[in-house]
Amino acid sequence: MAFFERHGIEEKEAFFFFTRDNPSFPLHFHRAYEVIIVNEGELCLTIDHKEYRLHPADTALIFPNQMHEFTTIQESNITIVIFSPELIGDFWAEYKEFVPENNVFSLHTKPDWQKLSSIYNQKSFLYSLCGSLIEETAFITADHSSKTKVLYRILLFIDKNFMNDCSLKTVSTELNYDYAYLSKLFLHMTKMTFSQYLSHYRISHACYLLKNSQQSINEIAENCGYTNLKTFHRNFYNINRNSPTAYRKTGDRTAAVL
Known part of the structure; x- marks a missing residue:
């Protein structure tokens, strides 16, 4: 059974990030978007029953309410970004009933995390991720059958x-x-x-x-x-x-x- 986290419900236009070594996290979901960036090593990520193997520079953009879990393969270092849908309001409004066929793409430029204290830089960074995802994959209607x-x-x-x-x-x-x-x-x-x-x-x-x-x-x-x-x-x-x-x-x- 997946468990629900309150990200995106209790925070006002939340944006936060953190880095973890050798992380694992059980099946869960939340209203917020989540970005997982692999800095080193290898990570096994499952999103809505689809399994991905992530390597350095691989990035996953997980949509609101998508069920996901991940575990380290031998060792890894990752950065996780969690943010409210309202921060990318235009993208959210257009794609809220859809999910990507492929949540994973390559991040060619490493983010300058120190600059992301500004909401404007946050939005610029997040919309660039959305643009990269749109270029890489098609979108399908969310599956509600399970x-x-x-x-x-x-x-x-x-x-x-x-x-x-x-x-x-x-x-x-x-x-x-x-x-x-x-x-x-x-x-x-x-x-x-x-x-x-x-x-x-x-x-x-x-x-x-x-x-x-x-x-x-x-x-x-x-x-x-x-x-x-x-x-x-x-x-x-x-x-x-x-x-x-x-x-x-x-x-x-x-x-x-x-």
């Missing part, structure tokens, strides 16, 4: 319908699964209720719109699925400990570098 991907299907449903009347009851009808079963499955795998996850998702998108659009707060609330403005303000404050107006003014963009 039983192990029930939660994946729920998360994709939220991606497409969070701005509307999105509820677990609607999901259970759409996916033809028992409501109680989906409720227990969701809580077990994410450690959050469906409504908690939906609130975090909606507020995360609201943060993106506050920083990247001229929409009014009323419009943003409506575009994030809130019909009641008081509920939007309450949920926004509970998650961010700040009001939407104050958040928009502060320029609250932080990059955590580990």
Whole structure:
């Protein structure tokens, strides 16, 4: 069974990276994108049941909710970058219902990690990775057929319908699964209720719109699925400990570098 990590749900426009020697990590998935760059050695990476052997300069761009795991072959040194979909909003909007046929490509220029404290350099770096991936592979509609991907299907449903009347009851009808079963499955795998996850998702998108659009707060609330403005303000404050107006003014963009 894969486990769910909260990357891309709790961080506001998150971007962080770290380097590891001889790493291994079990099957998992998350809303954030993940980049794996092999600096030395060899890594075995599995993405949605497809196995890759990565060598120095090989780079994997893993899409939101793609199930993946990796293990070192003898020895390796890798750099991992995890970032929110909102940082590459145009690419995310166009490809959110697709996955690459081949997630791996070669990175010809080694990143200057010291320069990636700026959000503008971060976006430039990430869009260059997206461009390289587009040049290297075709894209296919995400596969939802496996039983192990029930939660994946729920998360994709939220991606497409969070701005509307999105509820677990609607999901259970759409996916033809028992409501109680989906409720227990969701809580077990994410450690959050469906409504908690939906609130975090909606507020995360609201943060993106506050920083990247001229929409009014009323419009943003409506575009994030809130019909009641008081509920939007309450949920926004509970998650961010700040009001939407104050958040928009502060320029609250932080990059955590580990």
